Amino acid sequence: MSELRSLDDVRSHIDELDSQIVALLARRQKLVEAAAGFKSDEHAVRAPDRVERVVTAVRAKAVAAGLDAAVAEAIWRSMITAFTELELSRHRGQRHE
Numbered sequence: 371m372s373e374l375r376s377l378d379d380v381r382s383h384i385d386e387l388d389s390q391i392v393a394l395l396a397r398r399q400k401l402v403e404a405a406a407g408f409k410s411d412e413h414a415v416r417a418p419d420r421v422e423r424v425v426t427a428v429r430a431k432a433v434a435a436g437l438d439a440a441v442a443e444a445i446w447r448s449m450i451t452a453f454t455e456l457e458l459s460r461h462r463g464q465r466h467e
Contacts, residue, residue, distance in 0.1 A: 395449075402453045406461045415457050421450055 374380050409415050425443055432442035 399453065399456065402457050403460055406457045409457075409461060412458060412461070415461050416454060421447075424450065 374383065406415065425446055428442050428446045429439040432439045
């Protein structure tokens with residue numbers, strides 16, 4: 371990263387990455403919302419076994435990519451919690467319609 375000559379350069383690159391991450395999260399959200407339609411109850415939405423499989427896989431991918439596994443796990447658990455809450459709200463909304 372020789373193009374990083376100042377803190378402003380670093381921040382500019384972080385801002386670019388943040389934009390890409392937001393776009394990816396928007397794509398993930400659409401899939402989460404679609405998944406809600408295939409699930410019959412809140413246990414299926416929460417899917418604790420699936421969460422653990424995802425976190426385990428992400429930890430391995432993180433190590434391979436040079437990302438601290440604990441950082442990756444914390445981010446994914448937070449993201450999964452947020453998306454689960456969104457999915458639950460969509461799921462509950464569909465059930466009441």
